[in-house]
Amino acid sequence: MKSTDADSREHGPIVNAQKAGGAPRLIALDWGTSSLRAFLLADDAVVLEQRAMDRGILHLPSPGGRKGFEAAFAEAVGRWLGQWPTLPVVASGMVGSAQGWQEVPYVPCPADVRALADHALRLPTPLGKDLWLVPGVRYDPVAGAPDVMRGEEMQIAGALELQPAWAARARVVLPGTHSKWVQVDGGRVTVFATHMTGELYAVLRQHSILGRLMPISAATALPDAGGSAAQAAAFTSGVDAARGSAAGELGHQLFAVRTLGLTGRLATDVLGDYLSGLLIGHELVAGLAASATARSAGAPLLLIGDAALCRRYVDALARFDVRADAVLDNTAPRGLWALARAAGLLPRDSIAPTT
């Protein structure tokens, strides 16, 4: 079942984790802005095979639009469907946004997998196969602006599948371009907030005066990811500056990235680490404060995302004397499995636990 088609846009190893006796049951797509990840799943969400492609909704094959989505879809799952034409196909992420293939309205908080399955949208495709699009989630506070997520809800659903206690109550943090801080209660997403940490880092580094002193080659990295002790120290300094900050101070504290470099107090090749620490630190200040009540009530703190980025959050959390209760890799396949099960898309024999 190993892939043989050479697709130059496909990157990363194709994992063939087929277990003995695991027949394919579901094709699950995590289809975001910049990438498309496709999973062939057996019972209990076991990943038999996966593909990662640079086919996010902003990188569709020519000519883009509906034709682009159709072409990317065929690229991602055509071979699997050729072999197993009866498999159901589900997709989460920006593919269901206003800029996606077909918009699926957000489901309001509190939202659980049941509600998401009830509002999934069935989209016919040229492969003669329907694609089930998962809605995102909207949080509308009594006061203040609304917040939205698309894709993260399946990561969260996957995590809650792993431990019944987490489904009862948890604080879930998904670091990234637009980090999410999510509160879960009784299996439902009840409250969440987006922090633009990753995007702020990228635009400030690439387009502001703060990037001017930074060597182009200097990537931010902690020691366990190949970085130096000086980089780790700069990162920690940034976190500590954020930790001691008052309201409104980020715009001021950012200027320190420049002055610490100008005055030689930080080497230019660690200024990016300081900036990273400062921004992640600010996110933690706000996120930990907002989730303090849930923390007091004993809700565990779960980190889900890229391992190197999660490691930064673990180190930053340590400066606040906070420990993550679990650090999870991509839990989207398991969440999409739960969604398909709730939507009645799986054959009856695959619904029962396999262990």
Add this chain to the structure above:
Amino acid sequence: MKSTDADSREHGPIVNAQKAGGAPRLIALDWGTSSLRAFLLADDAVVLEQRAMDRGILHLPSPGGRKGFEAAFAEAVGRWLGQWPTLPVVASGMVGSAQGWQEVPYVPCPADVRALADHALRLPTPLGKDLWLVPGVRYDPVAGAPDVMRGEEMQIAGALELQPAWAARARVVLPGTHSKWVQVDGGRVTVFATHMTGELYAVLRQHSILGRLMPISAATALPDAGGSAAQAAAFTSGVDAARGSAAGELGHQLFAVRTLGLTGRLATDVLGDYLSGLLIGHELVAGLAASATARSAGAPLLLIGDAALCRRYVDALARFDVRADAVLDNTAPRGLWALARAAGLLPRDSIAPTT
């Protein structure tokens, strides 16, 4: 004395405000990153003539470097010096930075005009005329990162010349790309902080997802600057969101610029105004908190800068129930006059007050 040379890079009207009997005494340059403003001054800092050129240190004539500075200098003051070869010439701003013509080390806080004059650097030029470069100011808090200014110190010195009471004690705010909040005590700059408000606005609008929903043509503007009531309301909403924020929340609140647009709660053509209000509001939260003691001690609040931008700050301050005690236009010429006087560059008869 009206300028007759047509320089295509020169913009804005050439003001010829010569007063009866006002003989030229000083050529003063406010030489920043993007622009170069040259002033021909008579006694009491009266502006006889001024030129504004797109000849900031990042926009020098070819080939740039020392030759570029020399060419820009000749463009700016050559004609004046041809007519009055004995006039002293002083310059403040980024021209004295590490990226400038010649670096002049920062003077530490507390700094007054006397200290700045003592550390001004005399630079010979090819016109056979020395140029006096004014140092910037550095603030080094006991804890935390250093802060720096170059050019604003002359704006401040000019303001303090206007009212002896202000020199005794004042809070000076200079809105801009890198806004400065400055405390003055006994004629000296004692404490200050930079806020990257203007640059954050520009990079987020041009390079982040927040700009995607904004029409390219929609400029932020308040009603008295040609904007609509809806723009003013969006600006106020942004300020109010900032006013109610806790530490660390900017990265989260910024995402509202997107969600308010996505959900149709704000029209896309006022999202820029909301973003502006949010960022200025955060600056005010931090700046007002940091200067609360000076405020209690009765230090007046002075705004110096572009009139339209200052108007935004006045409106935003009103949401905090704070009134600016004065809004001042460009006070750099008067500050450079004070600097030249302190440096002994003016003939004795021009030192005495003329009124």
